[in-house]
Amino acid sequence: MTKYRKRPIVVEAHQWFTNGDHPEDESELISSTDLGEFKSEGKIVRRYPTRLPNCHHCTNELNRHGLIDTLEGGHIVCPGDYIITGIRGERYPCKPDIFLETYELVDEVE
Numbered sequence: 001m002t003k004y005r006k007r008p009i010v011v012e013a014h015q016w017f018t019n020g021d022h023p024e025d026e027s028e029l030i031s032s033t034d035l036g037e038f039k040s041e042g043k044i045v046r047r048y049p050t051r052l053p054n055c056h057h058c059t060n061e062l063n064r065h066g067l068i069d070t071l072e073g074g075h076i077v078c079p080g081d082y083i084i085t086g087i088r089g090e091r092y093p094c095k096p097d098i099f100l101e102t103y104e105l106v107d108e109v110e
Helices: 096-102
Strands: 012-015 030-032 036-039 044-046 066-070 073-077 082-085 091-094
Touching: 036 096, 066 091, 073 091, 082 096
Parallel strands: none
Antiparallel strands: 012 082, 030 036, 044 066, 066 073, 082 091
8 A cells, every 4th residue: 555644844723612712703792781791703713503402423412512614614613622724725624633643833944
């Protein structure tokens, strides 16, 4: 079997936990007497539109999840997932365990 090694490339990534976490989301804090305080819809990771109870990936409530547009279509973002910006500007989610096994922190000086 032919084997290949992944080329070493540098990507930008941000760990996501809730709406507005991504630095390019440009979410604003909204106050409402009925709903309390919350952040507006993000530009990169949007709220996941569902009424279903729990995620089959992480078992958290789906209303705590996000949705991101990727080259393959929309993908669910679980709390704790990393949002990776690829070499062509594309964005996609990555589970924390896979991210930590695949990527290492780069010194900004390099």
